[in-house]
Amino acid sequence: MKLRNWMILMAAGAITMVSATETLADTSFQKVQERGELVVGLCAQYPPFESKNEKSGQLEGFDIDMGQALAAKMGVKAKFVDSEWQGLLGGLKKGDYDILITCMSKSETREENVNFSDVYYQLPDVIVVRKDETAINTQADLKGKTVGVQLGSASEQLADQMKDTFKEIKRYNYNPEAFTDLKFKRIDAVLVGYAYAVNQIKTEPSYKVVGAPLSEAEVVMILPKGADQLTTRINAALGEIKKDGTYQKIHDRWLKVE
Amino acid sequence: MAGFRFDILFNAGPLLLEGLGATVIVSLTSFCLAILIGTAVGIARAESTRARRLLGPYVEVFRGTPLLIQLFFIYYGLPSIGVTMNNYVAGIVGLGLNGGAYISEIVRGALYSVEKGQQDAAAALGLSWYQAMVHVILPQTMRVALPPLVSSFSSLLKDSSLVSVLAITELTRVSQLIYTRTFRAFEVYLAVGALYFGMIYSVLLVSQYIERQFKIAGRYGR
Numbered sequence: 001m002k003l004r005n006w007m008i009l010m011a012a013g014a015i016t017m018v019s020a021t022e023t024l025a026d027t028s029f030q031k032v033q034e035r036g037e038l039v040v041g042l043c044a045q046y047p048p049f050e051s052k053n054e055k056s057g058q059l060e061g062f063d064i065d066m067g068q069a070l071a072a073k074m075g076v077k078a079k080f081v082d083s084e085w086q087g088l089l090g091g092l093k094k095g096d097y098d099i100l101i102t103c104m105s106k107s108e109t110r111e112e113n114v115n116f117s118d119v120y121y122q123l124p125d126v127i128v129v130r131k132d133e134t135a136i137n138t139q140a141d142l143k144g145k146t147v148g149v150q151l152g153s154a155s156e157q158l159a160d161q162m163k164d165t166f167k168e169i170k171r172y173n174y175n176p177e178a179f180t181d182l183k184f185k186r187i188d189a190v191l192v193g194y195a196y197a198v199n200q201i202k203t204e205p206s207y208k209v210v211g212a213p214l215s216e217a218e219v220v221m222i223l224p225k226g227a228d229q230l231t232t233r234i235n236a237a238l239g240e241i242k243k244d245g246t247y248q249k250i251h252d253r254w255l256k257v258e
Numbered sequence: 259m260a261g262f263r264f265d266i267l268f269n270a271g272p273l274l275l276e277g278l279g280a281t282v283i284v285s286l287t288s289f290c291l292a293i294l295i296g297t298a299v300g301i302a303r304a305e306s307t308r309a310r311r312l313l314g315p316y317v318e319v320f321r322g323t324p325l326l327i328q329l330f331f332i333y334y335g336l337p338s339i340g341v342t343m344n345n346y347v348a349g350i351v352g353l354g355l356n357g358g359a360y361i362s363e364i365v366r367g368a369l370y371s372v373e374k375g376q377q378d379a380a381a382a383l384g385l386s387w388y389q390a391m392v393h394v395i396l397p398q399t400m401r402v403a404l405p406p407l408v409s410s411f412s413s414l415l416k417d418s419s420l421v422s423v424l425a426i427t428e429l430t431r432v433s434q435l436i437y438t439r440t441f442r443a444f445e446v447y448l449a450v451g452a453l454y455f456g457m458i459y460s461v462l463l464v465s466q467y468i469e470r471q472f473k474i475a476g477r478y479g480r
Contacts, residue, residue, distance in 0.1 A: 041425075044435055044438070045434060045435065045438040046438075047438065047439065051435070051438055051439050052273065052435045052436075052438075052439070053439070054266065054269060054270040054273060054435070054436045054439045054440055055269045055270070057272050057273045057276065081425055082425065082427060082431075082435075083422075083423070083424075083425035084422050084423045084425070084431070086423055087334075087423040087424060087425060090330070090333075090334035091334070091425060093334070094333075094334055094337050094342070095337075096345075096425065174434065174438065176434075176437055176438050176441065179441070180441075180443055200441075203439070203440070203441055204441045
């Protein structure tokens with residue numbers, strides 16, 4: 001776990017160094033047009049935003065449908081590439097992806113090093129506990145408890161802000177591991193994005209969400225620093241799909257609760 | 259705990275197969291590369307003191323740093339100085355160079371087990387250095403080098419799971435993807451563990467066969 005932290009730091013450092021040397025003319029959108037393909041990087045471990053259907057082997061989710069809709073508005077196809085979370089920003093910098101659409105929130109990376117699209121979703125973080133848990137009903141009840149979060153996530157930053165009240169914060173590479181530890185009582189609660197929590201409870205009904213949402217993360221798409229042309233186009237396309245109802249349709253398909 | 263659901267593995271069959279394929283391609287190719295590098299470096303370092311000093315840093319750097327850092331550096335770092343390769347090539351080069359460093363030491367150690375008189379005797383029979391190496395010296399090192407080489411292979415096969423940071427959907431990554439969707443840690447990781455074991459065990463069987471071919475009368479072991 002420690003090692004991974006270091007790796008993220010090193011990757012961030014490398015990205016900063018590279019970005020300092022880059023002053024080329026911005027051809028980001030022409031490149032996508034010539035290729036006829038918008039290459040989207042994501043980490044398919046965050047349903048309902050993105051995951052790989054274990055039966056069909058296809059990627060699916062809110063971000064997938066939205067990526068396709070945005071690409072269609074720009075007259076190109078979308079191609080999705082799954083990668084480990086730790087490799088996403090490095091791959092973006094290197095030019096493997098045109099854009100990351102992977103439910104990343106503004107606070108999960110640094111604006112100095114990348115371009116942000118407009119916010120496309122407001123994701124509240126919530127507290128998830130075991131279904132039979134009676135001692136934790138609000139945020140205040142987390143005092144002295146052990147909570148789990150995903151490494152590098154907005155939930156982790158949230159937990160860090162409140163860390164004095166917890167007994168311990170356990171950091172996991174991915175949320176499913178945190179949920180397993182919760183199930184086997186090695187931790188008391190998991191802090192996680194609301195949509196993800198709801199989706200997991202559908203798959204595995206031994207959890208419940210308690211208390212009020214903690215804070216809202218601003219979810220954005222991430223583009224390479226200086227890819228201003230493409231960023232403008234993406235924002236325009238986002239505006240269009242919001243206006244013509246496509247966004248709402250995609251939202252209702254994946255993120256509608258109850 | 260609820261009943262086991264091994265049916266999810268059948269559903270996920272194509273996905274597992276895709277991951278298995280990537281793992282096999284990456285580890286077999288990089289192992290071949292590692293054998294080539296390892297043999298060349300091992301022989302060079304056993305034959306000449308200058309080569310031993312010159313190639314020392316290669317061996318020490320690749321053995322002395324984490325493979326994950328090496329992969330990150332090759333794939334994400336090197337493009338900064340103009341060396342760009344695709345993810346499979348980067349993964350294979352990284353694993354190959356890393357494995358080569360370990361294997362070169364196996365080869366060097368195995369060469370030390372052959373008496374110097376063998377090379378002299380081969381020369382007296384009119385064999386060139388190269389002929390002597392291929393026909394006399396290396397066959398004798400096989401018996402010594404094979405057991406650690408199998409260990410190297412099994413390490414490399416398992417280390418291949420790290421190339422998932424280069425966006426290669428190999429077996430370990432596939433198991434995580436299935437787990438994310440199904441929450442079946444027991445079934446998924448048991449099955450994937452069995453697949454890794456199966457691959458390593460089949461290589462072990464091949465090595466046992468080769469070992470029998472290179473048996474030397476009068477040496478330790480039966």
